Every structure is written in structure tokens, then in C-alpha cells.
Amino acid sequence: MLDDFVYILVKDNEWEDMVVYLTKEDAIGASKMWPKYRVEIFGKENGVGVGYSPTYDYYKNGEYVQSG
Numbered sequence: 551m552l553d554d555f556v557y558i559l560v561k562d563n564e565w566e567d568m569v570v571y572l573t574k575e576d577a578i579g580a581s582k583m584w585p586k587y588r589v590e591i592f593g594k595e596n597g598v599g600v601g602y603s604p605t606y607d608y609y610k611n612g613e614y615v616q617s618g
Contacts, residue, residue, distance in 0.1 A: 553572060553573060553574065554593060554594050555574070555591055555592060555593050555594075555602075555605075556570055556571070556572060556592045556602050557570070557571040557572075557573075557574070557576070557577030557580075557589045557590065557591055557592070557609070558570050558571070558589065558590045558592065559571065559577075559580050559581075559584060559587060559588075559589050560587060560588055560589070560590055561584065561587045571589065577589045577591070577609055578609055578612055581609035581610055581611060581612050581613075582611060582612040585610070585611035585612075586611075587610070588608040588609065588610045588615075589608055589609040589610070590604060590605075590608045591604075591605045591607045591608055591609070592604055592605065593605050605617075
């Protein structure tokens, strides 16, 4: 079963450098591996799983950063 979130490692805003992670643990691990980049968090659209929208929160160097 998929999580309610997907996580995208954003490196230099290049599509070919973006990596999608399906678990929080993998996302945190990636943010530690690439500490100068952020791993953006996307949540299910309206909580029903139709699509994913940005939460504007992210992980950087293993730390959760809340934007609001």
C-alpha cells in the first residue's frame, strides 16, 4: 500500500536529476545523502488519492522543514 505522501529529491531544478521516493524513511535518508538539496513532500489531493499536490514542506539534511 502506498503512503499518503510521495517525496521528490530536487537537485538544481533539472527534471533528469529528480528522484521520487515512496516512503518517509527513504526520503529522509536521501536528504542526508544529499544535504545541500531538499526533498519536497507531496500529499494526496484532497486526501482521496486522485493525485498529489505540494505541501510546501520538505526535508533538508534529514531535518523536517515546515513552510507555514
